[in-house]
Amino acid sequence: MSEYSPLRELVLARIRAFVREPEALFWTFVFPILMAVGLGVAFREKPADRAAVGVQRGTVAERYLAALRASGELKVTVLGDSAAARALRKGDVSVLLAGRDTLVYRYDPARDESRAARLLADAAVQRGAGAARPVVTADDRHRVPGSRYIDWVIPGLIGLNLLSTGMWGIGFGLVQMRNKKQLKRLVSTPMRKRDFLLAQLLARLAFLLLEVPPIVIFARLAFGVRLQGSPLAFAALLILGAMTFAGLGLLCASRARTIEGISGILNVVMLPMFVLSGVFFSASRYPAAIQPLIRAIPLTALNDAFRAVYNDGLPLAATWPQLLVLLAWMLVSFFAALKLFRWQ
């Protein structure tokens, strides 16, 4: 080996440029943690949420107050006419009990918690009236590990973080280099162009070591989120994901000349992923007709694979469709970038 390796020097240059920029460093670490804290607080474990039930004053519903209060699963509020309507609209109560002669449940059937509250209220009313239970049942309130929202959202956040640091980091870095004519200066040497582009990808691996552990450790300590699958499988997914988004970042930055230009491109590319790729809510909520499309998006593939390993403890091999999707994106974008890349 020669004393001077261009690939090594290029990777080092990229890493130095980043770690010596305190602001960039701060946001890479702190942003995902802030996000996790925010979501963790919003979706924290509440002491078995009681369903909010409203009883409208002066209606037949008042007759069943004792039965409702005896239930233990309901939070019952008695409300006047206008207050009742407002509480229902705002979601302060999930179901409103009213009616002149017949007991009426007023609720929005499109809302899951309203439907659940209606069932619980009805069960309490019927039980209070001495209804028979033809089938004897019992509850087993065992929680499957990794089934909470926070368990589900953490892998998505890691995926999101890989996407944004990869795309912004590489995109901005390269456009700035083009702007300052650093790229032009580099191509005036015998440097191999693919060495340069490859170095951008490899440097991302070093950043992974900096940006992923904080969020994993934080999620574990603050919320008890555990990696159910193999750490190696998780690491392999991290690397593949980081390389894929680095490749996409290269492609996005292959022509842009200005920071404004690259910002626009990155937003256009990343926004659909934020929305469609199941970061904050499951991508299966979208219509079946567009599911194949959504599954082909790299962030969806990465998030699905992450969750399979992180939450379900599945082996890497079980995620092969996702691996293929990611690999395809990575290779296509890297070679397209190599072809399209504007050096000056």
Add this chain to the structure above:
Amino acid sequence: MPTVPEPPPPDATTPAIRCRGLHKRFGETVAVKSLDLEVRRGECFGLLGPNGAGKTTTIEILEGLTPRDGGEVEILGMRWERDGRRIRAHLGVQLQESEFTDRSTAEEVIRLFRSFYPRGWSVDELIGFVQLDEKRGTQVRNLSGGQRQRLSVACALAGAPDILFLDEPTTGLDPQSRRQLWDVCERFRERGGTILLTTHFMDEAQALCDRLAILDHGEIIAQGTPAELIRGLGGAYVIGFTASVPVDEGALRAVPGARRVAARDGETLLTVDELAPALPALLAAVRAAGGELAALNTHQATLEDVFLALTGRELRDE
């Protein structure tokens, strides 16, 4: 040491740089017009001209960075189309307005550039050569303009090039920094290196260059050694004066040794062979016209005067 087989030594009898009928246009604007140039090995050749004359376009075409629209380019007997990477290993390029990563140190930047070349000087040699020893651990953002420029030249020298391209190397530098950079150029030449540089400073051209081409509007309007170009002016001295009344041009041409009469900013410039006989005759001519001298100065003719004589404009005007 080298993992890449050393390129066969280029045929040493070919000129360092040769181009014929070079042509380049940007949209409607013609930047370079059928330009011929030949730079010999071991010489320092200067492209002198005002901003916008096509110097940078020309040098970047020769560096293989800008595609040309017509003409032929040979570097060390090789052609860009065929031998691009091989040529690059023999060139050192310093670009106008190119910056390095702010937070890398001088040594790191040099090491990076050194790694691109199959052969060349060591990092320590390069740092010593451009006299940045004390600044080797300093980040680029904390270097002065002159130090950055020397760093840039060190990177250009990383592959021990045969040809060094310098595009406006001293623009924006203070006199001391310019001197230091000139020193680096001279030491590179002592090692047998060839330099092609662009500049709009005639003193720089005069100090560094063996031969020059004066460029204006994308064309070479004069070519030769600095002495030849000044001699071409037909007069070794320039007398600049302002008179209280206009003096007839015929009377000025009658001054002994007068070669050329020109006007600039209300001042009249008279180029002459010798000052001693010319000055009294000039005074007499002014007096004969019924006026007096309001201002008078003389200097040895420079490349600036050559440019003015050729174009009617000053180098630094634009």
